[in-house]
Amino acid sequence: MSTDAAALRATQSVLNIPRNAEGPVFGAPWEAEAFALALQLHDRGVFTWTEWASTLGDEIKKAQAAGDPDTGETYYHHWLATLERIVAAKGLADAAVLMRTREAWQRACARTPHGTPIELRADDFEN
Amino acid sequence: MMQNHEEHDHHENGSELSEMQLRVRALETVLAEKGYIDPAAIDVIIEAYETKVGPHNGARVVAKAWSDPVFKQALLANASEAIVALGLMNRVGDHLIAVENTPRQHNMIVCTLCSCYPWEVLGLPPVWYKSAPYRSRAVNDPRGVLADFGVALPADTAIRVWDSTAETRFMVLPMRPAGTEGWSEERLATLVTRDSMVGTGLPKNPKDA
Structure with missing residues (x-):
């Protein structure tokens, strides 16, 4: 469609x-x-x-x-x-997985300088 | 050609996504990983709505600036305030700066993150705007990028590239085309294309409009 x-x-x-x-x-x-x-x-x-x-x-x-x-x-x-x-x-996808992924994106954002595409890395999922 | 990296005020302390953006990204990541969605197909759907996001009032803002010198001055002084004062929308992203094209200087805007595109005024960014080749070439070879878009500027027109930051977004105020004397704002607005407000294009030719 x-x-x-x-x-x-x-x-x-x-x-x-x-x-x-x-x-x-x-x-x-x-x-x-x-x-x-x-x-x-x-x-x-x-x-x-x-x-x-x-x-x-x-x-x-x-x-x-x-x-x-x-x-x-x-x-x-x-x-x-x-x-x-x-x-x-x-x-x-359960709520816990979504929350963990959301937090990983937040970490990825925080370490990514502006002007660079934000990408997830494995270590973004570690606390 | 005017190209000076000091003009590129990068935000060095990381980037920001809103809570809503983070939740949507998390969903997309998990669902794509498990194969329930295809990110490319999602992009196709979003592209179909490229022009349906945000109040999309950039053309009216530009037409007003072409017609009303007082508004133009206010727009160039503080675009966010001037556009809100027009009553077209409640809020415009934190700091919107309008940069004016003149016979001496042509302006282009660039940024990697769609969150740094003035979508409240221009709608969703086109796919090429987010692409790595556009980003790097806009900075290194703006005249070449313009040529790809079919825009040839006089050799003595300088090109300035404005790189959006997390706090500041830009829109281009293109030059009013000749031959539009006496036109109403409404009619003028039909000449204003999205690309002319990104700086990768010029307003439509009044003869073709």
Whole structure:
């Protein structure tokens, strides 16, 4: 399926994806990355959009209960929380592995001078 | 050609990613390692949205600067403040500096990390902007890079390359094309391309617009 067709299916199946007349719009590059990750996992049959919409709805409710302003600006925060929850629930990557990798990226960033691409090394995973 | 490495104010104390960027990277790394996603396919999807990220108001900012000398002065003094004051967006990355093209000096911007691209104004960086060949050649051979983009400048126009830092981002204010006297800001904005604000291109020819 082409990207456009896949994105169209996603926006039809999942309510409230920020969009204009031509399709989804993003507030920052990481939001587009998070969108692309979900699109590809869906393509591979990891979840259905119905499943996704219900988990995302649940994440949004949880965030609102915790004081999320619900202005639409935090939409992809919930999207990302949904991704993390679904990949854990499906046994693709658990929370501990994701946290360890996140910390490794943080170490890689800290040691990488600006102007050089950030790359992960094995020793970034050591504490 | 003006090319001076002291002008390259690198940030030497490491780079920074936001919490959100770190979480997305962690997911992508783990899922790619296990073969659940293909990073190249992710790039293709993101590329499809290259122009759909951020408020993308650079063209309107440039058109305004061409039409309104007071705004132009404010933009060159403090681009972040001037753009926020226009009411086009709530915030612009920490320190946005607009550099003005003149008949004597052409400006180009370069950086490796997409986080250092003024995406709030220009949208997502094109793939070539992040590529190693562009980075190194923009610094060593800016005139050659411009030639690859089909831009030939007069020999006496100096080229200055601005290397973004973690704190400072740049956008180019291109020269207003001749033959656009009396044009509205809206019409002028149609001439302003992304590449003209990166410095790898010039505004469109008014005759072709």
